[in-house]
Amino acid sequence: MATTDFLGRLDGSVRSALLGQARRRKLRKGDFVYRVGDPGDAVYVLLAGRIKTYKIALRGREVILWFGFPGEVFGLVESPHDRARMVSVEACEACEVAEIPVARFREFLAAHPVVSQLLTQIIASRLGMLANRLVYLLADNAEARIAKLLVDLAARSPGPAQGLGLTHQEIANIAGVQRQTATRILGRLNEHGALAVRYGRIAIRDRELLARFAARHA
Amino acid sequence: MATTDFLGRLDGSVRSALLGQARRRKLRKGDFVYRVGDPGDAVYVLLAGRIKTYKIALRGREVILWFGFPGEVFGLVESPHDRARMVSVEACEACEVAEIPVARFREFLAAHPVVSQLLTQIIASRLGMLANRLVYLLADNAEARIAKLLVDLAARSPGPAQGLGLTHQEIANIAGVQRQTATRILGRLNEHGALAVRYGRIAIRDRELLARFAARHA
């Protein structure tokens, strides 16, 4: 299980206690869990599907900060002080989320200090991941960035064998390149045998080779 | 006072209680507070000087994550679990820091829940700042990146009137450009009257104009 899987790391009883506090919401592709400026009055756990967290930059450019997979928790940072959301969260496919009002979530944490510690860990690791991404986005070229990105995602994705259901546009938006560049590079990695790409199904064929592409700058 | 000024936001008595727990360390330019891999067994408050937090990327490239100014706290993220440091912190000039062993810091937080909340806020805001930087680094061109960076720094820097004592190399390393590019752009911003640059003393002359450069992509 991925270390980012919050729900999976809770004891069964704690998990059901938490989910008992939650309202379930189903979302279709393109629906928002929340958007920039919404009140940050709830915390979410993704039960099924895939979500993306992003901001809109200059000229309408969508910059993806983070993809969320089942079991992961999100919406934590703005919630404690009920500030406006700083990012938008959108369903990449049909999703289900558990929504917990922040007041209840706080009570829950007070009653379960272990969970509170786990969250501290999760936030710290997310800060670390973001810092790492910043470093490689600034220092690497497009090919290495995309390779690193795929390695990272495969480590967190639930069924990497079947492939990641990412569009080229999404890959471009998280790697900070143009859609056409993403297409070109995915094609190249496919030719070299690192990936197995088939219309929207990107699977890693040779993890070693992919890691080698991730580590070189040329 | 900048909202990031941890020490400045503490009550006088709380502040002296905290500093009473600390060992003071003086550093010269180039000294490390800690380096990647060191044990994360202490938390620091910067008392004087300026520090930079960075990682080394491919090909020895230094990517600066964050500049710290007096009053700011750092070393928080790895500490609660005493993990190895994920970043290095180096003095940019003569500095003084207060070093608090993590065990004592934890006791202190338990005794002062207000401070604990403040830290949650600080970590959240740092996550937000990092996310913002990621967005503009991916979406903007070199000129807008450097302009935004200077606006951000001026907002946190103690005496922005006298100018920021940053080298072109440091600006390059945080904006993710080449040193020569930083020089070229600083020269341009100087010509246009947005900055007043004089050998290592970069002062903002026209904040409005600089913000305009930060907001355009061309």
Next chain:
DNA sequence: TGAAATCTGCCACCTGGGTGACAATTGAGC
């Protein structure tokens, strides 16, 4: 005070990847 190290300013060249454009393919909804 003087030598060495660091920092700044410039320049010419070159390339990675941005840009726009369009056709082919696929999947989703009717």
Next chain:
DNA sequence: GCTCAATTGTCACCCAGGTGGCAGATTTCA
């Protein structure tokens, strides 16, 4: 099954910024 929107594939062009190289300015510290 059919239609339409979304996604993918590919191409030609071009420019922002990377690269290397060097001279002059400034600081540091012996």
